[in-house]
Amino acid sequence: MYGWMGTILRVNLSTGAITKEKLDENLARDYIGARGLASKTLYDELPPRTDPFDPANLLIFAAGPLTGTAATSASRYNVVTKSPLTGAIAASNSGGYLPAEIRYAGYDMIIVEGRSEEPVYLWIKDDQVEIRSAKAMWGKGTRETDALIRDETDDEAKIISIGIAGEKLVRFAGVINDRERAAGRSGVGAVMGSKNLKAVAVRGTGGIKIKDGAAFREAVLRNLAKIKSGPVTGEGLPTYGTAILVNVINSHGILPTNNFQLGEFAGAEAISGETLTRDLLVRNRGCLACPIGCGRVTEINWEGNRERGEGPEYESIWALGAACGISDLELITKVNFLCNEYGMDPITLGATVACAMELFAEGVLTVEETGMPLHFGDGQGLLELTRKTAMREGFGDVLAEGSARLAEKYGRPELSMSSKKQEYPAYDPRGSQGIGLGYATSNRGGCHVRGYTIGAEIVAAAVDPLTSAGKAKLLIDVQDFTCVVDSVGMCLFTTFSLGVDDVLPLLNAATGVDYTTESLLQAGERIWNLERLFNLREGLGREDDSLAPRLLQEPLPAGPAKGNVVELESMLNEYYQLRGWDNEGRPTGEKLQALGLG
Amino acid sequence: MTRQAAGLVHLELAGVTVADVLQRLLASNPELKSHLFDGGRLRPDICILVNGRNIRYLDGEATPLDDDDTITIFRQVAGGAP
Amino acid sequence: MSRTLVIDPKLCTGCRLCELVCSFKKTETYNPARARIRTIVMEDEIAFVPMTCWQCEEPVCQEVCPTGAIGRDAATDAVLISLERCIGCKMCMMVCPFGNIQSNGAKEPVVKCDLCGGEPECVLFCPTKALQYLPADKFTLARKKRIAEKFRSILEEVEW
Numbered sequence: 001m002y003g004w005m006g007t008i009l010r011v012n013l014s015t016g017a018i019t020k021e022k023l024d025e026n027l028a029r030d031y032i033g034a035r036g037l038a039s040k041t042l043y044d045e046l047p048p049r050t051d052p053f054d055p056a057n058l059l060i061f062a063a064g065p066l067t068g069t070a071a072t073s074a075s076r077y078n079v080v081t082k083s084p085l086t087g088a089i090a091a092s093n094s095g096g097y098l099p100a101e102i103r104y105a106g107y108d109m110i111i112v113e114g115r116s117e118e119p120v121y122l123w124i125k126d127d128q129v130e131i132r133s134a135k136a137m138w139g140k141g142t143r144e145t146d147a148l149i150r151d152e153t154d155d156e157a158k159i160i161s162i163g164i165a166g167e168k169l170v171r172f173a174g175v176i177n178d179r180e181r182a183a184g185r186s187g188v189g190a191v192m193g194s195k196n197l198k199a200v201a202v203r204g205t206g207g208i209k210i211k212d213g214a215a216f217r218e219a220v221l222r223n224l225a226k227i228k229s230g231p232v233t234g235e236g237l238p239t240y241g242t243a244i245l246v247n248v249i250n251s252h253g254i255l256p257t258n259n260f261q262l263g264e265f266a267g268a269e270a271i272s273g274e275t276l277t278r279d280l281l282v283r284n285r286g287c288l289a290c291p292i293g294c295g296r297v298t299e300i301n302w303e304g305n306r307e308r309g310e311g312p313e314y315e316s317i318w319a320l321g322a323a324c325g326i327s328d329l330e331l332i333t334k335v336n337f338l339c340n341e342y343g344m345d346p347i348t349l350g351a352t353v354a355c356a357m358e359l360f361a362e363g364v365l366t367v368e369e370t371g372m373p374l375h376f377g378d379g380q381g382l383l384e385l386t387r388k389t390a391m392r393e394g395f396g397d398v399l400a401e402g403s404a405r406l407a408e409k410y411g412r413p414e415l416s417m418s419s420k421k422q423e424y425p426a427y428d429p430r431g432s433q434g435i436g437l438g439y440a441t442s443n444r445g446g447c448h449v450r451g452y453t454i455g456a457e458i459v460a461a462a463v464d465p466l467t468s469a470g471k472a473k474l475l476i477d478v479q480d481f482t483c484v485v486d487s488v489g490m491c492l493f494t495t496f497s498l499g500v501d502d503v504l505p506l507l508n509a510a511t512g513v514d515y516t517t518e519s520l521l522q523a524g525e526r527i528w529n530l531e532r533l534f535n536l537r538e539g540l541g542r543e544d545d546s547l548a549p550r551l552l553q554e555p556l557p558a559g560p561a562k563g564n565v566v567e568l569e570s571m572l573n574e575y576y577q578l579r580g581w582d583n584e585g586r587p588t589g590e591k592l593q594a595l596g597l598g
Numbered sequence: 599m600t601r602q603a604a605g606l607v608h609l610e611l612a613g614v615t616v617a618d619v620l621q622r623l624l625a626s627n628p629e630l631k632s633h634l635f636d637g638g639r640l641r642p643d644i645c646i647l648v649n650g651r652n653i654r655y656l657d658g659e660a661t662p663l664d665d666d667d668t669i670t671i672f673r674q675v676a677g678g679a680p
Numbered sequence: 681m682s683r684t685l686v687i688d689p690k691l692c693t694g695c696r697l698c699e700l701v702c703s704f705k706k707t708e709t710y711n712p713a714r715a716r717i718r719t720i721v722m723e724d725e726i727a728f729v730p731m732t733c734w735q736c737e738e739p740v741c742q743e744v745c746p747t748g749a750i751g752r753d754a755a756t757d758a759v760l761i762s763l764e765r766c767i768g769c770k771m772c773m774m775v776c777p778f779g780n781i782q783s784n785g786a787k788e789p790v791v792k793c794d795l796c797g798g799e800p801e802c803v804l805f806c807p808t809k810a811l812q813y814l815p816a817d818k819f820t821l822a823r824k825k826r827i828a829e830k831f832r833s834i835l836e837e838v839e840w
Binding site: 068069070097100104179180204205206207208209210213217220221224227228282283284285286287288289290291293295297308309310 | 690693694695696697700701703704707708709710711712713714723724725726727804805807808
Binding site for chain 1: 649654672
């Protein structure tokens with residue numbers, strides 16, 4: 001095969017069986033790779049209503065047919081499983097070097113099933129695959145695990161690992177690869193922990209074959225020029241990283257503050273990308289083949305020591321900052337470093353602490369439960385709770401369940417700012433209607449990267465963020481195209497400068513398949529619908545395509561979007577209709593037929 | 599200079615419309631002209647907010663202003679996060 | 681005036697696009713393990729340094745080669761290995777003080793950067809200009825100017 005490596009690695013940790021399977025060419029064409037192909041595998045193989053921590057749950061690491069090539073920012077893979085946070089499908093995306101290494105080792109996808117009795121790690125050296133003891137790494141942070149495993153295997157190996165949060169089954173534990181890159185959301189690291197799988201180490205020395213090398217090279221050069229000349233990808237992200245959004249989003253009055261009680265944060269300037277660039281930035285870092293290099297290498301002075309790491313990115317700055325009313329950028333950076341070390345999603349962590357802070361302000365939570373006063377703005381409190389959550393120590397054990405279960409436990413479910421039990425990211429949808437519909441309909445729960453309408457509503461200002469008209473159509477287009485980008489193995493950030501007709505020639509030249517604009521976008525739509533079918537089978541439905549009551553009932557109290565709520569009902573009806581779904585949000589037989597899902 | 603390039607200029611000026619304010623801004627900061635305009639027209643990658651609302655969805659450069667209004671100008675260079 | 685491949689680690693973001701396009705040009709596959717340029721990633725400092733043959737003026741690889749397989753290209757000044765004469769003894773690899781000659785197994789007993797005949801693929805794709813292919817005098821002048829700028833700000837800061 002061209003583009004695809006053509007082999008799937010399957011490891012059963014219960015039996016120790018290691019098998020290699022041929023990739024089905026038709027499936028590859030229809031589901032592309034990475035997010036698409038892994039979702040199809042999960043849908044076909046996972047028995048319905050399986051508990052996410054049951055050994056029967058699958059944990060899939062999947063790269064796309066462009067991952068590891070020179071295609072702009074084609075560094076990505078997806079970690080796909082049934083989420084212990086949401087009960088829905090989890091597809092968490094990350095870049096770095098590791099995803100490509102899986103391909104150089106000869107695989108498109110690694111499927112892990114079963115559960116090991118003892119902590120183990122997987123060592124993949126090209127076609128040699130071993131299950132090894134990870135007793136020496138259990139309880140260690142992700143950086144130390146990375147170093148220990150490279151010592152035992154190959155210094156050139158690239159490592160996926162979980163930290164303590166994954167071991168302790170924190171429901172929003174992520175997996176870390178290349179020490180600093182995170183497939184952070186939806187608790188994929190907890191599933192890895194439930195399998196007693198501490199790490200996967202990969203060294204690949206093979207190459208990726210391209211069907212039409214000259215055409216591919218031309219397409220890469222063309223896209224490279226577009227990325228370099230695009231304002232966001234050529235200037236904004238390289239100069240300031242994603243944190244440049246702090247001031248922009250705050251100016252629009254939609255930087256959620258104090259658990260979404262406000263849309264403007266007085267401390268925004270102190271946690272902005274400009275401040276980060278001035279005070280903490282050491283240099284930019286790019287994932288494999290990425291001309292953007294949004295990664296921030298930062299350094300802080302912490303208790304007399306200089307600590308160097310990566311991030312924080314915009315969403316983390318917001319969750320650990322504005323969401324909790326915290327404006328100490330150095331502390332936010334430290335907590336972000338800790339999240340990488342513990343292997344824990346900073347978005348859900350910050351949002352869960354923010355929820356606890358509001359419960360505390362409401363008098364629902366007291367020092368008796370929390371063990372400490374917990375006011376908005378309390379950075380030291382956040383720092384302490386970060387450690388306790390990762391360790392499931394004291395009140396941290398409650399936070400480790402996420403905000404939905406926390407708020408439910410204390411009788412105030414409406415104070416969890418989440419959809420499908422996953423916390424929202426850093427945009428108040430009351431001032432950007434499309435992203436509200438996006439949060440509600442995202443197949444993995446509250447999330448911005450399933451359908452980033454912020455690009456059109458705020459960044460490019462191509463549509464009025466305050467109106468709900470036309471947002472269903474906009475969102476559907478973005479969702480389907482994002483499925484394509486995630487499935488070929490490119491980074492979502494390229495879409496600030498590239499469209500489907502820029503991805504198409506890369507994919508065709510690499511694989512030799514004759515996709516058209518239409519058939520490629522239809523593959524995206526197929527993937528979206530398949531994820532939906534998975535969720536429906538798990539018992540989710542229309543009532544789960546909703547938003548926290550605050551966003552639907554409490555108008556934003558001040559700022560540019562003052563007085564607005566999310567007009568969800570009308571957008572959702574239009575969305576179902578345009579999707580070809582019935583009133584309950586189920587794809588019609590006709591739609592399934594058209595997509596080859598019938 | 600970096601803040602100007604990033605487009606975060608906050609000035610308090612009394613004017614009648616956005617266009618008037620832009621004129622006054624350029625009079626005192628002529629170096630901004632090439633950042634904001636392309637041959638007399640506002641560059642398409644420049645966002646101007648009045649109290650957080652993009653003037654594209656108000657009355658454009660003719661958007662009227664009151665005493666306490668805040669104008670924010672930035673270039674469309676911001677991108678999201680994974 | 682011949683040109684030189686120059687690197688600026690400060691500009692390197694560690695994207696390794698140079699490795700990818702090098703391997704593709706030389707092996708028709710994307711395979712960094714067979715690239716003739718390598719970005720060294722320093723994990724603790726999080727720093728990146730692209731490393732490739734510097735085309736030495738007095739190449740020790742050439743001196744030790746027992747079959748005279750190593751010589752200099754007249755047009756580009758690149759130090760080249762003739763695979764016809766090479767017997768695969770790897771002496772050149774052993775003596776290169778920078779580790780910039782590598783062995784890729786039977787098909788490529790020893791390989792090194794050949795500057796792609798004067799149009800280095802890595803330079804063409806490098807998104808941050810961390811890699812450049814410049815006339816030597818232009819490179820030194822550019823650096824002089826950059827340092828001079830620093831000198832000026834320091835010297836002018838001091839009041840007498």
